[in-house]
Amino acid sequence: MDATFFLTKWSLLIILLCFQEKTLACQQQVCRRRRQISDEIVKVTDGTVKLELRGCTGRSPTWVRQIAYCLNLSTIEMALTIKDWYASTYEKCSKQGCSNYVSGNKDNDAIKNCIACWKGSVRESEVTRNFNLTAQEVDPCIEKYIYAFLNKDLPILNPETRLKSHIDLADIRPAEYWWSVRVELPCKPKLFKYWNAYCINSFARDLKEGDYVLVQNNLIEDKSGRITFFVQFSNTCTFEPEEVRIIWDESTPAQSLVQSSAYPSQFPPAAEENFSVYFDVDAAKRLIDTDGGVPKEFRRARWQAKKSARGKRQIEEKTALARIGVLFPCSVRSFRTTDIDVKLPYRIYGYGDRFLIDTDTILGQENGTKIMNFALDYGFDETRCFFDSGDTKLVPNPPSNWLKTSKARHIMTEKKASSGISCATCVNMRSDKDCLDRGVVTPCAPGEGCQTEVRQITRNLKLITKACKQRIACQAESMGNASPQCRPKEPGSVCRCCCSSNMCNAGNQHHTGDFFICKNSFM
Known part of the structure; x- marks a missing residue:
C-alpha cells in the first residue's frame, strides 16, 4: 500500500478527531483520547512500503505528535x-x-512547494494565535518534521560478508532522532554487536527473539549516517x-527513551564487559x-507527581525519571x-538480576551528563549466565518494589538450609551505613562466606561492595591486601576482607589508616 501524506480528506480527519460515525477502523470501538506509540512503520526490505493505521480514532498521527513536541504543546x-484549519x-x-506522495518520493521541489503551502495556510489562519505562537516559531517545526515525513528516502541494508552488514540511513530523517530501525534476524544468534547506534528493545512492541531496535542520539560522534552490525x-x-x-519507523521518539550501547564484545564474555x-x-x-506517545513507565512518573493530592509526599517528575531500573x-x-569522578552523579543499588540506578536528578540538569558508563561481570564461568543488550530491560522510574522482586533473592533463599549464613549485599555504596540502609540480606550457598x-x-571518595563469595576465592583475592593493589x-x-559468620560483613568490617586491617576475618 502506498504511504501518502494526504491520504484522503476523511482518512486524516479521522486520525485527528474522534468522530461518532462508524468507520472501518473504529467500528464498534470506544473512541478514547489516548495517545500511544503510532503504528506507522515502513518495511524497507519487503520491497513495498506499508502505512498502517490501526486502533481508535483518538490516536494522533506521528507528524501531529512531532510538531506538538517541537512546540511543547499538548x-x-x-x-x-x-481540525477546521486542517x-x-x-x-x-x-x-x-500535496497529494499522492508515494514511497520513495524524492522530488524535493514538489515537497518544498507543499511545505510552502502549509506555511502560508498557517500564517493566514487563527491557529498560531490560538496557541499564542508566531509563524516564526511554527515554521521551523514544520521544516524539521514535515519535510522528512513527505520525503520517503529509505535506509538501505548492505551486506558486507555473511556475518557483517551495514545500514545506510536516509539522508533526510526526522529531527530530534525521532526514528528507529528494527533489525529482524531469522533467529537469535550467539552474539549480535552493533556500532554507531544504541538499542531500545525495552520500549519495542511485538518484539520477537532475534529483533533489535536501533537508534542514535546527539552524543554519537560518527555522523556518517551508517549503522554497522555483526553476528556470530x-x-x-x-x-x-x-x-x-x-x-524503518518514524514514529519512535528515541530521544526520550533509555538507550543502551552494544555488549558483550565477545562470546564467552570477558571478565568485565x-x-x-x-x-x-x-x-x-x-x-x-x-502527551505524545508516552510509554507506560513515563505515565507512572506523571501519576507519582500528583500523589500529593491524596496526602502523600509529592515526587517531582524529573526526580522520578532520574531513576532507572535494570533487569x-x-x-x-x-x-x-x-x-x-568525585561528583559521581549516580549510585547503583541491587544484586543478582535487578539493579536500580539512582541519578539524584543530575541527569538532565544544565551541564549535566546524559551518558553513564558501566562494567558488567556475568559470572559466566560459574553460572553460564549470558545475554546481550537486546535482552536487558531498562525501565525509567521503576515501581517502588523493584529491588524486592529480584529473582536472585528467591533462588538464593532455596540454598539457605544447606548453607546457614547470610551476608549483607550491596554494590558501590559510599559508606557502610548506605549499605545497611539500601542493601539486602542474601542467604549464601554452601562453601560461601561474606x-x-x-x-x-x-x-x-570510596565505593563499598558487599556480597556472598566462595571462601577459597575470597581468600585468594584478600591476599592482594599485602600488595600495591591495596593502598x-x-x-x-x-x-x-572475608569472614564466615552470619552477617559478619554488615557493619564496618575494615579499619583504614596507614594500613588496611580487616576485622572478623577468617584469614
Whole structure:
C-alpha cells in the first residue's frame, strides 16, 4: 500500500478527531483520547512500503505528535484545535501538489512547494494565535518534521560478508532522532554487536527473539549516517544475509527513551564487559508534557507527581525519571559504574538480576551528563549466565518494589538450609551505613562466606561492595591486601576482607589508616 501524506480528506480527519460515525477502523470501538506509540512503520526490505493505521480514532498521527513536541504543546489539544484549519488546508494544498506522495518520493521541489503551502495556510489562519505562537516559531517545526515525513528516502541494508552488514540511513530523517530501525534476524544468534547506534528493545512492541531496535542520539560522534552490525552464529542459528529484514519507523521518539550501547564484545564474555546507557531526562519530560506517545513507565512518573493530592509526599517528575531500573535475564556477579569522578552523579543499588540506578536528578540538569558508563561481570564461568543488550530491560522510574522482586533473592533463599549464613549485599555504596540502609540480606550457598570490597575512587571518595563469595576465592583475592593493589586512600586502590559468620560483613568490617586491617576475618 502506498504511504501518502494526504491520504484522503476523511482518512486524516479521522486520525485527528474522534468522530461518532462508524468507520472501518473504529467500528464498534470506544473512541478514547489516548495517545500511544503510532503504528506507522515502513518495511524497507519487503520491497513495498506499508502505512498502517490501526486502533481508535483518538490516536494522533506521528507528524501531529512531532510538531506538538517541537512546540511543547499538548498533542490532543493541538489536534482538536486545528481540525477546521486542517480541513480547509487539505482542500487548498492538495490542489498544489500535496497529494499522492508515494514511497520513495524524492522530488524535493514538489515537497518544498507543499511545505510552502502549509506555511502560508498557517500564517493566514487563527491557529498560531490560538496557541499564542508566531509563524516564526511554527515554521521551523514544520521544516524539521514535515519535510522528512513527505520525503520517503529509505535506509538501505548492505551486506558486507555473511556475518557483517551495514545500514545506510536516509539522508533526510526526522529531527530530534525521532526514528528507529528494527533489525529482524531469522533467529537469535550467539552474539549480535552493533556500532554507531544504541538499542531500545525495552520500549519495542511485538518484539520477537532475534529483533533489535536501533537508534542514535546527539552524543554519537560518527555522523556518517551508517549503522554497522555483526553476528556470530550458534549451532542452532545460522542464516544468509538475504534473510535479514530491516523496518524503518518514524514514529519512535528515541530521544526520550533509555538507550543502551552494544555488549558483550565477545562470546564467552570477558571478565568485565563495558557498555554505556544514554538517557535525556529533559527530552523524556517534554514527551510527558506534550502527551505524545508516552510509554507506560513515563505515565507512572506523571501519576507519582500528583500523589500529593491524596496526602502523600509529592515526587517531582524529573526526580522520578532520574531513576532507572535494570533487569537482566539471569543473575550476574557484579554490575558497577566505571565513571570515576568525585561528583559521581549516580549510585547503583541491587544484586543478582535487578539493579536500580539512582541519578539524584543530575541527569538532565544544565551541564549535566546524559551518558553513564558501566562494567558488567556475568559470572559466566560459574553460572553460564549470558545475554546481550537486546535482552536487558531498562525501565525509567521503576515501581517502588523493584529491588524486592529480584529473582536472585528467591533462588538464593532455596540454598539457605544447606548453607546457614547470610551476608549483607550491596554494590558501590559510599559508606557502610548506605549499605545497611539500601542493601539486602542474601542467604549464601554452601562453601560461601561474606566479602567486603573497598575501591578508592579519589582521595575523598570510596565505593563499598558487599556480597556472598566462595571462601577459597575470597581468600585468594584478600591476599592482594599485602600488595600495591591495596593502598588506603590512594585512587585506584582495591582492598578486600572475608569472614564466615552470619552477617559478619554488615557493619564496618575494615579499619583504614596507614594500613588496611580487616576485622572478623577468617584469614
